[in-house]
Amino acid sequence: MNYVSAENLTKSYGIKVLFENISFHINEGDKIAIVAKNGSGKSTLLKILMGKEIADSGNVMINKDIQVVLFDQEIDFDPQLSIEEFMMTLNSPPIIALKKYHQSLLSNNPDEMEKAIAEMEIQKAWDLENEMKQILSQLKITDLDLKMGTLSGGQIKRVALAKLLTETRAQHRHTLLIMDEPTNHLDVEMVEWLENYLSKAKITLLLVTHDRYFLDSVCDIIWEMEDKNLYFHNGSYATYLENKMIREDNLNSTIDKAQNLYRKELEWMRRQPKARTTKSKSRIDAFYDTEKVAKTDTRKDSLELDFEMKRLGNKILELKDINKRFGNNVLLKDFSYSFQRGEKVGIVGKNGAGKSTLLNIIQGFEPKDSGEIETGETIKFGYFAQKGLQYKEDERVIDFIKEIGENFPLANGKTISASQFLRLFLFDDQSQYSPISKLSGGEKRRLHLMYVLYQNPNFLIFDEPTNDLDLPTLTVLENFLQNFQGSLIIVSHDRYFMDRIVDHVLAFEGEGRIRDFVGNFSEYRDANKNQEQRTKNQDAVATPIAEKEEKPTTNSQPIATKKKLSFKEQRELETIEKEIPELEEKRKKILDELNNESEYEKILKLSSELELLSGKLEEHELRWLELQEKLN
Incomplete structure (x- = not known):
């Protein structure tokens, strides 16, 4: 069954063309991931499918028998509603039947109750409330009486995700589920639960995500948005990368041939008299077509930076018996650790376990209850925080960077200008002179990353750096961090990112306990699962003989x-x-x-x-x- 068909869609903002004449189909059961750098139009395309944006040209045809449901980055809610009331604002027939049933219990009207019960049966809504609470519980939302206005940004995202999954479950119609970065603000256990839920569910899905393990587990089709076009790949993320490389090699070969032909045809064009004959017109038209291909620029800006980092001394950073608690909640208990030169440490744990608190204590942003911190004299921290950039509303991108310095030092003794540095981070000349407030969320995250690195730190601290960063930027960031000679601490729920970068893990396991595990994140998770299995086996052995x-x-x-x-x-x-x-x-x-x-x-x-x-x-x-x- 065909759900959606689009033909020759084009969308621009001002002079910037996001995509041009793209066509695609979505069929029942498809699980599709969209991959592109920030600013390519991923979120815009999703909003066009939802009817929240209008394409400049082209047609979108949505099957009248399907419902399109969107999990967006921007969430609208009434802050005065409780979580349960917010969940019950869904307009699907089973939810409406459930609300009427609850209302009938409070009334003294047998007729209303009889009608409500009959509707519950028709809509098969008896188990829906329990399933809704089960989903909320999996996403660590248990107190349903809390007001939406009192929740953190991460909690709001999780409640909205629970509402979306409940709505999808409650729909009797065919549903296209559209999700824009659903794993942001979820800890690893939640991500793995959602991954398992979506991979097993019989749904049709269009997904934007930066989590490559999640992408591979859930989706089997990848759409690549690049250079205003849309390319299609069946298979895994690795297959997409391979196909992309082949396509670019073929394009480079075509350009090489066009450049050779262009040089010959250019000589012919220069020899032609001004009053050209009709007979040569077809050759002249062909020349301009060849010129367009020959002058195609396939160079990709990248983050390949080898900067002149300030030398690290013998002492890097040492923590001795650090304690921190909020009320009865113990976050750090007698925690000691000595960071070494070139060490890459990953910090993992559930939301609220104290990971960000530790980073703030290390940098002096938050007081510790007790203990000692010794920081080397040559240490220069670079902090990539969750809260994002602090900037003046009308400040331009280029001016924001130049506040640090006009030039950036490289290891070979040379320098590059602030503008050149910005281009390495995919900010073209037009973007550089735009106000920061006009950037997309992903572009602001990319600018924030650039701002941290431009300060030339030798000890990087990253708190959830992968949220809202596109996969192309993430790939080059990973390559950069692998070659980074300084020390590094990363808090992240991105399993693929952690596996590529860190060499051991500090795991916040609750009640102030922090486990030091040598190895990458997947090795830590496997060790945990093996330990849990051993414990279960021991419990089975200990069962009384009788x-x-x-x-x-x-x-x-x-x-x-x-x-x-x-x-x-x-x-x-x-x-x-x-x-x-x-x-x-x-x-x-x-x-x-x-x-x-x-x-x-x-x-x-x-x-x-x-x-x-x-x-x-x-x-x-x-x-x-x-x-x-x-x-x-």
Whole structure:
């Protein structure tokens, strides 16, 4: 089934053309990732599909039988609403039925309750509320009475994500789910849960993300936006990179041939009299076509910088018995660490565990409760913070950079100007003289990164540097950091980025405990999972012998298929498989009674029983899925 078709779309802002005459199709079941540098028009294209922007030319045809749902970077909400009230503002029929059902419970009108129950059944909405709360719980949102206006930016993004997933689940129509950087503000556990959720869900998805592991796990089609065009790649991110390299090699070969022909034709053109004949007109037209190809500039600006870094002394940075707490929340407990020259440390942990607090304490932005910090005399920090750039509203990009200095020193003794440095970060002449306030969110992040490096630090501290950076910039940033001779601390939830850069991990494991693990991020995660498995195996071994010798009461599945479960888990699975049909039968009976009942008190009682029963059934089904995953 075709969901969306677009033909010859063109979109410009002023003299800047984002894309020109692009065409594409989205079919049911497609899971597509869009890859491009910031400012290429990714978010604009998504908004055109949503009807929030209008293309300059071209047509977009959306199937009348589908619903398009967008998870955007900008989230509108009423700050006075509680989280639960915000979630219930969805307009899908099952949510509306659920709201009417809750309202009927508060009323004294049996007719209203009967209608509400009938609508709940029609919309299959009995389990929706539990599923909504389950999604919120996975995204670490548990207090649904909190006002939206009291939440942090990250919490708001997570609530909005939960609302989007609930809306997609609640839709009975075919749905195209559009997501713009959904992994921002999620910790690793949340990212892995969302990755698993989307990869298994039978949905149609159009996704913008900088997380390459997430991209590879969820999507099997990549759209590349570059040079106003749209290119299509089937397969993984690695396949896309390979295809891109082949395309660029072919283009360079075509340009080389055109340049040879151009030189010959240029001599012929110069020999022609001013009053050219009609006979040579076709050759003249061909000359201008050849000239256009021959003068195509395929040079890519990059971040290949070898700058003159201030020398690091013998002492770099030493932390001794650092303690920090907020009320009863212990973030750092007797933490000691000595940073070495050239060391690349990754810091990981759940949101709120104290990662950013440690970075602020190291730089003196926040006081410690106790302990000592010794910083080498030659250390010059470069800090890339989550809060972003601080700038004057009308300040131009070039002036902002020149405040640091007119020139940037290179290792070979030469210098480059601020303008040349900006071009390395993909800011063309027009962008350099634009106000910073006019830049996109991703372009501001790129400027912030450039601003940090332009100060020529020898100790870099990056707090979530990958958020809102495009993949081309991330790739060259990774290459730069791999060759960086100074020390480096990175807080990031981007697993691919961490795997490429860090050589060991400081893991915030809660209650002030920080584990020092030698290796990259994936190795740390594998070690954790292996430890969890060993603990489970030890628990299984420790099960009392008498309990182990008990026979299962049913043989619903061969014992051989359950070899990965402990004896307790086997018994639990068998019990659940027996109870689920019984619960479903009870639920059906209550629904039948409700449909035939007219007395208000009995309806109220049956509704309460139905809600409890639906919740228990949902718990059984979720636990059954968890146990089944262990068997697969």
